[in-house]
Amino acid sequence: MLQEADVRTIIGKLKDPFLHKTLAELEAIEEIKINPEKGHVSVKVGIAKTGTGEQLNLQQQIVSLLKEAGAASVGLRFTDLPKEKAVSFTEETNESILSGQNKTTFIAIASGKGGVGKSTVSVNLSIALARLGKKVGLIDADIYGFSVPDMMGITKRPEVYGEKVIPVERFGVKVISMGFFVEDNSPVIWRGPMLGKMLNNFFHDVEWGELDYLLLDLPPGTGDIALDVHSALPACKEIIVSTPHPTAAFVAARAGAMALKTDHEIIGVIENMAYFESKITGEKEYVFGKGGGEKLAEELKVPILGKIPLQQPDWNENDFAPSVYNADHPIGQIYSEIAMKVADLI
Numbered sequence: 488m489l490q491e492a493d494v495r496t497i498i499g500k501l502k503d504p505f506l507h508k509t510l511a512e513l514e515a516i517e518e519i520k521i522n523p524e525k526g527h528v529s530v531k532v533g534i535a536k537t538g539t540g541e542q543l544n545l546q547q548q549i550v551s552l553l554k555e556a557g558a559a560s561v562g563l564r565f566t567d568l569p570k571e572k573a574v575s576f577t578e579e580t581n582e583s584i585l586s587g588q589n590k591t592t593f594i595a596i597a598s599g600k601g602g603v604g605k606s607t608v609s610v611n612l613s614i615a616l617a618r619l620g621k622k623v624g625l626i627d628a629d630i631y632g633f634s635v636p637d638m639m640g641i642t643k644r645p646e647v648y649g650e651k652v653i654p655v656e657r658f659g660v661k662v663i664s665m666g667f668f669v670e671d672n673s674p675v676i677w678r679g680p681m682l683g684k685m686l687n688n689f690f691h692d693v694e695w696g697e698l699d700y701l702l703l704d705l706p707p708g709t710g711d712i713a714l715d716v717h718s719a720l721p722a723c724k725e726i727i728v729s730t731p732h733p734t735a736a737f738v739a740a741r742a743g744a745m746a747l748k749t750d751h752e753i754i755g756v757i758e759n760m761a762y763f764e765s766k767i768t769g770e771k772e773y774v775f776g777k778g779g780g781e782k783l784a785e786e787l788k789v790p791i792l793g794k795i796p797l798q799q800p801d802w803n804e805n806d807f808a809p810s811v812y813n814a815d816h817p818i819g820q821i822y823s824e825i826a827m828k829v830a831d832l833i
């Protein structure tokens with residue numbers, strides 16, 4: 488039968504998912520109890536942040552390692568690691584999502600002008616990728632026009648451990664927004680250099696953990712602010728959102744040109760508000776015109792990743808997220824298809 492020292496050695500090698508230090512180094516194994524008759528091992532472990540997907544992963548690892556080593560059953564409890572301990576380690580680790588070791592793909596979502604649904608697309612594409620089992624983060628980089636927390640129904644603020652900010656998790660997506668750092672929805676009045684600094688903080692000071700994709704909701708348009716943000720970003724794959732009106736597509740093509748000039752790679756176009764489909768007759772009406780998506784895709788020499796009709800999400804009184812489409816909503820299904828295409832492309 489397993490002894491306490493064996494259990495300590497086996498799970499001591501596993502790492503805290505946020506602090507990237509072993510549980511032994513963190514002295515995070517708080518209690519081990521063994522019942523030799525039943526072969527039951529129960530363990531209490533402290534981690535930097537409980538109640539997350541990372542905790543679930545760690546839990547599975549601990550259970551399978553202990554069972555492999557001979558435990559008949561395993562009981563696990565997680566507690567929050569004392570804050571002082573977590574702080575001292577976050578200051579030491581200083582790993583960034585931009586460091587070469589991780590394999591995160593950055594996907595920027597851009598548009599030629601405001602109001603075409605860029606943020607709605609960023610939110611729902613992130614959630615659709617998470618529903619596919621991908622590890623996803625979302626930066627609301629629309630610094631002046633941030634709307635992501637509200638769209639996703641986020642009411643919490645991120646926790647801060649020493650120098651590190653832990654993103655808020657919602658619908659399986661880790662989210663950071665300028666909106667978390669301003670009081671009472673007040674306007675942001677910073678200019679150029681401050682803006683770059685803020686974005687830098689989003690990359691360096693946020694504890695993203697392991698991510699497959701980090702999506703960025705960019706500011707709309709092709710003006711100074713969009714250009715500043717484009718230039719401040721690491722190399723991204725980029726998706727351009729446009730409505731079907733030929734003029735909207737014409738403006739969106741300029742956003743595409745700006746992406747290319749700032750060394751980002753455009754992977755596709757999403758046509759939003761593509762049509763209205765009557766629930767009664769099934770007839771499609773092209774309220775905002777037709778053909779813009781094709782024109783834009785042709786001009787940028789990329790595929791159309793999807794066409795999203797006009798329709799609101801189903802609002803849920805208990806879990807209100809005004810812009811999130813459920814997985815079984817017709818538009819939620821379109822987002823799943825787009826997410827699969829994106830995952831195939833990258």
Ligand SMILES: Nc1ncnc2c1ncn2[C@@H]1O[C@H](COP(=O)(O)OP(=O)(O)OP(=O)(O)O)[C@@H](O)[C@H]1O
Nearest residue numbers: 601602603604605606607632707760796797798799
């Ligand atoms: N397919 C759709 N059907 C119905 N309403 C939509 C659709 N897509 C977006 N909307 C609505 O259109 C409005 C603008 O969308 P959103 O804020 O996502 O645009 P945006 O391009 O990010 O704007 P900006 O960059 O100016 O903030 C929102 O009220 C949103 O709910």
